[in-house]
Amino acid sequence: MQHNPPPLPSLTDRISDAAFRAMMSVARALPYERRVPMVGWIVSRLIAPVAGYRRRIRRNLALTFPGMPHDKVEHLVRAVPDNIGRMVAEIYSGEEFLRRVRDLPLEGPGAAALEAAHAANRPVIIAAGHFGNYDAWRGALTGRGYPVGAIYRPMDNVLFNNHYVEAISAIAKPLFARDKDLRDMLRFLRSGGMVAFGFDQYFRKGAPLTFFGLPAKTPTSAAEMALKLGCDLIPIYAIRQPDGLSFRIITEAPVPHTDADTMTQALNDQLEAQIRAHMDQWLWVHRRWKDVKGG
Structure with a gap:
């Protein structure tokens, strides 16, 4: 071809x-x-x-x-x-950044679920928003020996994309290009891997859920994959601390398995609660509410 x-x-x-x-x-x-x-x-x-x-x-x-x-x-x-x-x-600080995050404690009820899944070689779907520094928790999980992969959207600027992928690969890998590496991602998950799925950007074919009380088309792929594999769906956040340089890694309890829309709405609600507590740490530059007048 x-x-x-x-x-x-x-x-x-x-x-x-x-x-x-x-x-x-x-x-x-x-x-x-x-x-x-x-x-x-x-x-x-x-x-x-x-x-x-x-x-x-x-x-x-x-x-x-x-x-x-x-x-x-x-x-x-x-x-x-x-x-x-x-x-x-x-x-882009590579090893200097990793030294600061790899030994951070995992707080919250999801920490035990992550440890148990790793010990049993079970897959985990990690729900990750564009909040705090989403590579800090990747470094912390990798520092524990957890196999952590992530889905990324290739940048339109190929020059920037090349060194950006190199930079985030130095923190944790494998990385899976969205819409291209599905088979590789499934193979990695079935081998006991953990893969991070984003869910907080507008997705034209997404479910008509709500975020901050407004209609927000939301991808349900994280919940769908958790249901498909029968594995935990665990939200995680790296919250920047007042010194501007350090983080707390917070994990939520696994989202109960029901249906993809209900589970994804729970992800929206939990992320919203974190954003309300730390308003400056979410990427408010996204066009998250395209279907709302003025969005």
């Missing part, structure tokens, strides 16, 4: 990738404690206004929290991109 070659990077792709590489080259020359907040500041103060992040955050907050005071909105307009920048700096 003949495969079409990937499209050549555009000039915009080349410029944006070169700018990112230059930023990270400067950042990596700094000590970790300075590098992470510096990249957070750059993304928050310089990149976010140009990339439209601030506009998107304000729009999403207007939908979900219409009565939020102006000063709190403006705080989140700065704090959300700061968390994004810190996360990027951490991911």
Whole structure:
């Protein structure tokens, strides 16, 4: 079968990738404690206004929290991109980042379920939102010897995608490209692997569930896979701490097996509770509510 070659990077792709590489080259020359907040500041103060992040955050907050005071909105307009920048700096810090997260304790009722599944060589579906730093818990699970894989969506900018995949592979692997590596993922799960599924981005063919009380098309693939394999579906979060550099790893109890929509709504509800407690740590730059007027 003949495969079409990937499209050549555009000039915009080349410029944006070169700018990112230059930023990270400067950042990596700094000590970790300075590098992470510096990249957070750059993304928050310089990149976010140009990339439209601030506009998107304000729009999403207007939908979900219409009565939020102006000063709190403006705080989140700065704090959300700061968390994004810190996360990027951490991911690209490789072993320095892993040393800080691999021995973190797993808190919450899901920790025992993960340990039991690993001991019995049973698969686990991990439900992961774009919250805190979702690679911190990957490093913590890998540090325990748990076999942790993840599904990722290849970036449109192939230049950026190449080094991004390399960076996240250094934290934990295998990685499975969405819509391409299903057979490999199933084989890994059936061998006792744990695979992280995202569920908090808009999915046009998703179930008409709710998130923050609004209609939100949500992928149900995590619940469907857990039902298919008869395995645990466990939500997990890496919550950034007030120092801006450390994390707590929180695990929820396995979601009871019912049907895919009910289980996925439980994931939405639990993630919403975490976001309400840590508003600056979710990626409010997503167009999560496309079917809502103003979204």
